[in-house]
Amino acid sequence: MRNILDGIANPVRQSHSDTIKLSENVILNIKNLVTAFDTEAGTVRAVDDVSFEVKKGQTLGIVGESGCGKSVTSLSIMRLLPKPAGRIESGQILFHDMDIAKIDADKMHTIRGNRISMIFQEPMTALNPVHKIGKQIREVYQLHYSKMGGKDIREKSVEMLRKVGIPDPEKRIGEYPHQISGGMRQRIMIAMALVCKPEVLIADEPTTALDVTIQAQILELMKALQRETGMTIIFITHDLGVIAELCDEVVVMYAGKVAETAPVIELFKHPKHPYTKGLLSSIPRLENQRKVKLNVIKGMVPSLCELPQGCRFQNRCPQVQKICSVQPHKKSVGENHFASCHFSESFRF
Amino acid sequence: MTNNLLEVRNLKMHFPIHGGVLWRKIGTVYAVDGVSLKIRAGETLGLVGESGCGKTTVGRTILRIYDPTDGDVLFGGKNMSLLGRKELRNLRRNLQMIFQDPFESLNSRQTIGDILEEPFIIHSIGTPEERNTEVRKLLDRVGIPENAVTRFPHEFSGGQRQRIGIARAIALKPKMVICDEPVSALDVSIQSQILNLLLELQEEMNLTYLFIAHDLAVIKHISDHIAVMYLGKIVESSDADALYERPLHPYTQTLISAIPVPDPTVKREKRILIGDVPSPINPPSGCRFHTRCPIVKDRCKTEEPQLCSAPGTEGKSHLVACHYAGQRADFQEQSQNSARMMKKLPAISR
Numbered sequence: 001m002r003n004i005l006d007g008i009a010n011p012v013r014q015s016h017s018d019t020i021k022l023s024e025n026v027i028l029n030i031k032n033l034v035t036a037f038d039t040e041a042g043t044v045r046a047v048d049d050v051s052f053e054v055k056k057g058q059t060l061g062i063v064g065e066s067g068c069g070k071s072v073t074s075l076s077i078m079r080l081l082p083k084p085a086g087r088i089e090s091g092q093i094l095f096h097d098m099d100i101a102k103i104d105a106d107k108m109h110t111i112r113g114n115r116i117s118m119i120f121q122e123p124m125t126a127l128n129p130v131h132k133i134g135k136q137i138r139e140v141y142q143l144h145y146s147k148m149g150g151k152d153i154r155e156k157s158v159e160m161l162r163k164v165g166i167p168d169p170e171k172r173i174g175e176y177p178h179q180i181s182g183g184m185r186q187r188i189m190i191a192m193a194l195v196c197k198p199e200v201l202i203a204d205e206p207t208t209a210l211d212v213t214i215q216a217q218i219l220e221l222m223k224a225l226q227r228e229t230g231m232t233i234i235f236i237t238h239d240l241g242v243i244a245e246l247c248d249e250v251v252v253m254y255a256g257k258v259a260e261t262a263p264v265i266e267l268f269k270h271p272k273h274p275y276t277k278g279l280l281s282s283i284p285r286l287e288n289q290r291k292v293k294l295n296v297i298k299g300m301v302p303s304l305c306e307l308p309q310g311c312r313f314q315n316r317c318p319q320v321q322k323i324c325s326v327q328p329h330k331k332s333v334g335e336n337h338f339a340s341c342h343f344s345e346s347f348r349f
Numbered sequence: 350m351t352n353n354l355l356e357v358r359n360l361k362m363h364f365p366i367h368g369g370v371l372w373r374k375i376g377t378v379y380a381v382d383g384v385s386l387k388i389r390a391g392e393t394l395g396l397v398g399e400s401g402c403g404k405t406t407v408g409r410t411i412l413r414i415y416d417p418t419d420g421d422v423l424f425g426g427k428n429m430s431l432l433g434r435k436e437l438r439n440l441r442r443n444l445q446m447i448f449q450d451p452f453e454s455l456n457s458r459q460t461i462g463d464i465l466e467e468p469f470i471i472h473s474i475g476t477p478e479e480r481n482t483e484v485r486k487l488l489d490r491v492g493i494p495e496n497a498v499t500r501f502p503h504e505f506s507g508g509q510r511q512r513i514g515i516a517r518a519i520a521l522k523p524k525m526v527i528c529d530e531p532v533s534a535l536d537v538s539i540q541s542q543i544l545n546l547l548l549e550l551q552e553e554m555n556l557t558y559l560f561i562a563h564d565l566a567v568i569k570h571i572s573d574h575i576a577v578m579y580l581g582k583i584v585e586s587s588d589a590d591a592l593y594e595r596p597l598h599p600y601t602q603t604l605i606s607a608i609p610v611p612d613p614t615v616k617r618e619k620r621i622l623i624g625d626v627p628s629p630i631n632p633p634s635g636c637r638f639h640t641r642c643p644i645v646k647d648r649c650k651t652e653e654p655q656l657c658s659a660p661g662t663e664g665k666s667h668l669v670a671c672h673y674a675g676q677r678a679d680f681q682e683q684s685q686n687s688a689r690m691m692k693k694l695p696a697i698s699r
């Protein structure tokens with residue numbers, strides 16, 4: 001099956017002069033990504049100067065509250081931004097020796113769904129309601145393995161559904177999306193995303209709409225699949241519990257920017273950005289005493305049209321000072337640990 | 350005389366399903382199928398369970414948005430099904446509800462001022478000026494700027510709308526509020542703000558809460574007692590701390606073990622349930638959990654367990670509905686089984 005990827009094993013040199021070289025263990029490197037949307041209120045930068053690295057074979061978590069740019073970041077990587085309103089304004093998305101932000105659409109076709117796949121936030125909108133499950137999976141096979149025959153596809157589809165833990169797959173392929181449960185739909189999305197054995201799987205809140213017991217099933221499944229295939233996962237969520245359980249490294253986003261990135265244990269043990277600290281101390285935990293006041297982050301996220309000068313967290317930050325009206329730069333605050341806060345070094349937890 | 354503000358006895362709410370050309374009744378949804386609850390004044394009962402298990406229906410039936418199929422609801426010692434319309438309306442003043450999606454529950458064409466004034470008008474309370482003052486006090490109490498009175502719900506964020514929903518629920522100083530997943534749709538940082546507000550209001554007004562949620566950490570944080578629901582029935586209920594320290598029903602045990610813990614250094618043994626929640630249209634025979642239960646025995650498939658005092662917990666009001674309550678499942682064996690199952694599956698080759 002490897003041969004279908006051959007065409008992109010030696011890609012044409014990029015138009016600009018410097019060759020792209022990612023370090024050995026890095027599969028994806030996002031550099032100063034800016035993604036903008038034209039809206040009635042003017043152009044907004046939903047993702048504004050975002051940088052992070054994704055290590056090969058690891059799970060990178062992206063966490064942050066609603067609207068902070070998690071989905072837009074992943075849609076930028078997939079080059080699936082809604083047109084014409086959305087576009088990558090600047091920055092690089094380095095994948096092997098290519099810059100995904102700049103390659104042409106044809107080339108992106110050979111990558112999307114093939115070497116980088118995505119599971120979407122709402123499986124019901126991603127699955128076509130008028131087509132049977134079997135047909136939808138068949139289409140994915142046909143798209144990526146044009147030489148495969150009908151019988152083969154059927155066999156492979158059934159095998160793939162069984163792999164993601166769907167009981168009676170022979171029966172399921174004859175059903176419509178609305179006939180099956182949310183957890184089952186999400187499994188089908190995972191199955192479809194895995195058809196091409198992607199190197200990178202982007203999962204955008206795949207368990208948010210599911211019950212805890214079903215969520216536990218899906219998380220276990222993803223771990224097992226990763227162990228088996230060695231694929232890299234970018235997992236988007238707003239649940240710090242899921243991050244702790246699943247991820248190796250974490251990117252914390254706030255209002256379109258990266259607040260902090262760190263290895264998972266480091267992030268939970270020594271958070272350096274006041275937003276991360278606030279988040280970690282505001283979640284109810286089982287081991288805490290009941291009915292006592294939780295710590296809160298006061299106020300709310302500013303809208304993208306009314307961003308303050310400088311640090312975007314300043315209106316909610318307990319440590320805010322004059323200097324915060326200047327945008328803080330990304331600072332190294334530990335091994336493999338970066339935070340964008342003027343005071344991040346001086347913090348103690 | 351008990352000090353239970355609310356007592357629910359064997360409540361049932363069955364919805365008919367109609368279909369076919371003649372729109373005949375072709376089935377029944379056993380959404381709530383024999384639920385009993387007691388809530389003491391000033392306390393919080395957490396009601397937790399997976400999607401579709403009937404939590405919202407319990408809340409709505411208590412409020413008599415639905416007419417129960419069977420069972421009694423006693424509020425302040427009065428049986429609600431025996432009350433006339435007028436009495437019911439007065440009683441409702443003391444029994445309010447907050448919804449998961451405050452947007453749906455707030456009329457989008459009314460200003461915030463109108464929305465908050467409405468309860469006073471319905472119950473003919475105060476002059477327009479007095480009502481205006483009350484509305485401003487309410488807004489202030491829930492942390493919304495006063496200028497909100499002339500604005501509309503869509504101009505506010507999810508968290509702010511939830512505050513407005515709370516303001517409306519507490520407007521008439523009720524005794525009890527049914528909170529149906531009030532923080533489920535909110536971001537982590539806003540969730541803690543709302544939970545704190547609910548706790549403060551409870552203390553100030555001696556409110557009683559029925560707090561519905563599917564997040565076990567949130568439920569534990571806010572509740573004094575917790576009832577765990579599965580497919581229309583309560584499977585376990587207990588003092589909140591005891592439930593987490595010593596869960597007796599295998600479903601409760603699994604639910605608790607499935608909570609993702611926000612601490613990467615904790616590696617817990619996971620208990621993965623097999624399969625999905627069955628449909629409340631054809632609930633399984635015997636114990637409804639038997640199709641997914643890790644410790645299922647033959648008896649469970651035919652004989653329905655009753656909710657009763659758990660062995661070894663007499664007098665502590667720890668109730669459980671399981672023939673083999675407290676027998677810890679041999680999850681070790683089960684997970685080995687599923688590991689074996691995984692291995693048997695064809696590998697994805699690269």
Ligand SMILES: Nc1ncnc2c1ncn2[C@@H]1O[C@H](COP(=O)(O)OP(=O)(O)OP(=O)(O)O)[C@@H](O)[C@H]1O
Nearest residue numbers: 037039046065066067068069070071072082085304
């Ligand atoms: N098509 C669009 N047109 C204009 N603005 C958009 C569009 N899509 C997204 N945005 C804006 O971009 C910002 C980031 O959105 P995004 O969907 O990435 O958030 P998110 O972090 O995924 O949030 P959630 O947790 O709710 O999924 C938001 O402020 C959103 O309003």
Ligand SMILES: Nc1ncnc2c1ncn2[C@@H]1O[C@H](COP(=O)(O)OP(=O)(O)OP(=O)(O)O)[C@@H](O)[C@H]1O
Nearest residue numbers: 364378380399400401402403404405406407563629
């Ligand atoms: N008005 C109705 N008519 C028919 N069926 C209903 C009605 N309301 C609820 N149901 C069904 O009753 C069952 C219980 O629903 P309910 O909304 O009470 O569950 P829930 O526990 O609140 O779930 P969720 O966590 O998703 O809110 C579901 O199967 C639902 O489809």
Ligand SMILES: [Mg+2]
Nearest residue numbers: 070071121204
């Ligand atoms: Mg999103």
Ligand SMILES: [Mg+2]
Nearest residue numbers: 404405406529
């Ligand atoms: Mg509900």
